[in-house]
Amino acid sequence: MTLNILFAARPERWKTYEAPLRAALADAGIDAHLATEIAPDQVDYIVYAPNSPLQDFTPYTRAKAVLNLWAGVETITGNETLHIPLARMVDPGLTKGMVEWVTGHVMRHHLGMDSDIKRDDAQWVYRTPPLAQERSVVIFGLGALGMAVAETLVMLGFKVTGWSRSPKEVEGITALHGPGGLDKALAAAEIAVLLLPDTPATENTLNAQTLTQMPKGAFIINPGRGPLIDDDALLAALDSGHIAHATLDVFRVEPLPQDHPYWAHPSVTVTPHIAAETRASTASQALVENIRRGEAGEPFLNLVDRSLGY
Amino acid sequence: MTLNILFAARPERWKTYEAPLRAALADAGIDAHLATEIAPDQVDYIVYAPNSPLQDFTPYTRAKAVLNLWAGVETITGNETLHIPLARMVDPGLTKGMVEWVTGHVMRHHLGMDSDIKRDDAQWVYRTPPLAQERSVVIFGLGALGMAVAETLVMLGFKVTGWSRSPKEVEGITALHGPGGLDKALAAAEIAVLLLPDTPATENTLNAQTLTQMPKGAFIINPGRGPLIDDDALLAALDSGHIAHATLDVFRVEPLPQDHPYWAHPSVTVTPHIAAETRASTASQALVENIRRGEAGEPFLNLVDRSLGY
Numbered sequence: 301m302t303l304n305i306l307f308a309a310r311p312e313r314w315k316t317y318e319a320p321l322r323a324a325l326a327d328a329g330i331d332a333h334l335a336t337e338i339a340p341d342q343v344d345y346i347v348y349a350p351n352s353p354l355q356d357f358t359p360y361t362r363a364k365a366v367l368n369l370w371a372g373v374e375t376i377t378g379n380e381t382l383h384i385p386l387a388r389m390v391d392p393g394l395t396k397g398m399v400e401w402v403t404g405h406v407m408r409h410h411l412g413m414d415s416d417i418k419r420d421d422a423q424w425v426y427r428t429p430p431l432a433q434e435r436s437v438v439i440f441g442l443g444a445l446g447m448a449v450a451e452t453l454v455m456l457g458f459k460v461t462g463w464s465r466s467p468k469e470v471e472g473i474t475a476l477h478g479p480g481g482l483d484k485a486l487a488a489a490e491i492a493v494l495l496l497p498d499t500p501a502t503e504n505t506l507n508a509q510t511l512t513q514m515p516k517g518a519f520i521i522n523p524g525r526g527p528l529i530d531d532d533a534l535l536a537a538l539d540s541g542h543i544a545h546a547t548l549d550v551f552r553v554e555p556l557p558q559d560h561p562y563w564a565h566p567s568v569t570v571t572p573h574i575a576a577e578t579r580a581s582t583a584s585q586a587l588v589e590n591i592r593r594g595e596a597g598e599p600f601l602n603l604v605d606r607s608l609g610y
Numbered sequence: 611m612t613l614n615i616l617f618a619a620r621p622e623r624w625k626t627y628e629a630p631l632r633a634a635l636a637d638a639g640i641d642a643h644l645a646t647e648i649a650p651d652q653v654d655y656i657v658y659a660p661n662s663p664l665q666d667f668t669p670y671t672r673a674k675a676v677l678n679l680w681a682g683v684e685t686i687t688g689n690e691t692l693h694i695p696l697a698r699m700v701d702p703g704l705t706k707g708m709v710e711w712v713t714g715h716v717m718r719h720h721l722g723m724d725s726d727i728k729r730d731d732a733q734w735v736y737r738t739p740p741l742a743q744e745r746s747v748v749i750f751g752l753g754a755l756g757m758a759v760a761e762t763l764v765m766l767g768f769k770v771t772g773w774s775r776s777p778k779e780v781e782g783i784t785a786l787h788g789p790g791g792l793d794k795a796l797a798a799a800e801i802a803v804l805l806l807p808d809t810p811a812t813e814n815t816l817n818a819q820t821l822t823q824m825p826k827g828a829f830i831i832n833p834g835r836g837p838l839i840d841d842d843a844l845l846a847a848l849d850s851g852h853i854a855h856a857t858l859d860v861f862r863v864e865p866l867p868q869d870h871p872y873w874a875h876p877s878v879t880v881t882p883h884i885a886a887e888t889r890a891s892t893a894s895q896a897l898v899e900n901i902r903r904g905e906a907g908e909p910f911l912n913l914v915d916r917s918l919g920y
Contacts, residue, residue: 396741396767403766404717408727411714416881417727422873424865424882431706431889455765456713457706555734563732571726572734579741 303332303591304342306360309349309369311336317369320584321347328588330595345591350375357381364594367587368604371445371576372525374498377606386604391586393579395448401523401575402449402493403456405547409491409519410435410458414545432457436488440505441495441524442468442475445576449493461488465501486513491521498525508533517544523575526552531562538567549575613642613901614652616670619659619679621646627679630894631657638898640905655901660685667691674904677897678914681755681886682835684808687916696914701896703889705758711833711885712759712803713766715857719801719829720745720768724855742767746798750815751805751834752778752785754912755886759803771798775811796823801831808835818843827854833885836862841872848877859885 307314307321314336325332340359348354349369357366358381365385368376373388408414411429435458439446442464453460454472461474463485468475476485486492492514496502506520507530514520520543522529531552537543547569548562554573562568590600617624617631624646635642650669658664659679667676668691675695678686683698718724721739747763749756752774763770764782771784773795778785786795796802802824806812816830817840824830830853832839841862847853857879858872864883872878900910 404721407714422868558732572736
C-alpha cells in the first residue's frame, strides 16, 4: 500500500527537503506518495511546519500523526483542531549544531575573547584566564538539547548545574529543579544558558528580580526562546553592569526589528536564530523513522504532551 | 636528610610559587630547604626559569636535575654548562588551559563568530554554520599539548588530523608525519593549530610556500612558538585573502612591539601569550613529583632530549 505523505510547509522548505525525504523513504523501504498537495481525507502522515497555511486539521480524517519539522511546537499545541499525535523534531544534526553554538559562546565568554577580538589598541596586557574547573555554568532546561549541552560542558571540565521544572538526575552535574532550586541555580550562574521551552510557566524566567540573583558580571546565552527573557529588565541589568554580556540567538519578534536596542548595545551579541538549525538530511531520517514506527505499530518518538505545552 | 632546593627564577615567580611549592613538598613528606640563594655546591635540585640570572651550571656540582618551570626549553638546551638531567614542565593546569584556549578559538572560527561580535549594522542575515563533523582541523605537533587538544576536538566531533616529525598513532585522528605527510596535512588544514616545538627544523613551518598549500579561506591558530611562522609570508597571505584569519598567542619578540603590523591587521587576533600558562598549584605538584622520583631512584618524568632540542 502506498502511503500518502503531505508536506505542509512553505515552498522554500520543500526545495530543501524533497530530495533528502525521498532518499530517506527509499532507504527505509517505504512506498510513499510524497507531495505538497493531497486530498485531505487521503493523507496518512503530515510533515509539518507551524507557519504553514495548514491550520485546520479537521479534514485530515485518516492521518495518523503530525510530524513537526522543528523542535519548537508552541504555536501548534494550542490548535484545537489537532487530535492526532504530534511529534517534535529531534534532529541529531540540530542537536550537534546547538551543542557547538553553545560551546563556542561559553568558551568565548569564559576566555574573555571579545577584548582580543575587538581590540583597537596595541597593549600587551597579560592576564590568566581561570580554568573551566573554576567556572560555574548553569543550563536552564534539561530536555534533549540541554542534556546534550550539559554533557559536552562537563567533558570540557566546567562546573555544570542544570535546572529543570521536574526533578532529573544527570551524571556529572548538579541537578536542581522547581522554584526552590531556581534560587540556587541563579546564584551559581556565572554563565547562564537558556534552553527552556516556551510555555506560560517559563515566560520571563529572567526578569528584574531573577537577574539580580545572578552573580555580578554574569554572562547570559539564550539559544532557547525569546520570551524566556524580559527584554527591558535585561537591558537595565546590562546598563548597570550587573550582567556583563548577553549573547542572544532568539527574540520575541524575528527577524529582530532594526530599531531594537539589542542591535547597537555594546554588551549584546545578536545572532540570527542559527543555534538550533535543523539539517535536512538528518532531519529527514528522523521523520521517516517515525513513519516507519507508525506503520509497524511501534510508539512514535518525541511525542508532544500538549497539556504541558511541550 | 634535608634536600636543598634552589629556586632560580625572577622574584615575581618566587612570590607566586613559594607557598604552593612548600605546600606540595609538605604533602609529599619531603624535608627540604627551599630558597632563592643556596651555596652552589650544596644544591640538590634546581627549579628553573630560563630567563633567570643563573646561566652557568658549572658550580652546581651535586645537583641531580634542573626542573624547568615552563614547557619551553629552547633557550636552555644549548647551554653547554648543563650536564645533568633537564625536565620540562608538563603541568596539568597548563594543559587544560591550552586545551580551553585552542578549543575556544577553533569554535570561534568554526562558527564564524567574529561577524556577530564585531557587528556594526542591524542586518538579520541568516546562515547555516557547518557541523564540526564537516570541518577539518589539523594539529601540527603531537606532543603532550597537541595530543590533549586532539582528544578534545575529536570529542567535539571535528575531523582531526595530526602531523608530527616522527610517526604516532592516535585513536580517532588521521596521524601524518614527516615531509611527505606535511603536504597532506597542509591541504586538509581548514583550521591549523600550531603546537610544534621551536627547533631549527620547525622554524618557518608556515612560509610563503606552505601557506599556499592550505585551503583558501583557512584559519591559523598559533599557541605554540612565534618562529613557527614566517611573519611576512603570513601577512601577505592574509592581505591576499588566501588565509582568512590568524589568531596568534606567541611571537618572535614578546611583548609584541607596538608598531608590529599584527596589532592593527583586521584579520589578525593578538592574545598576550596566555594560552600556555602554568598554574602555580598544579605545577608545584608536578615539580615535587620529580624531586620525589629523583630521591626514590625512579626515572624523572618529562626529560628533555637535548640532541633534538626538545
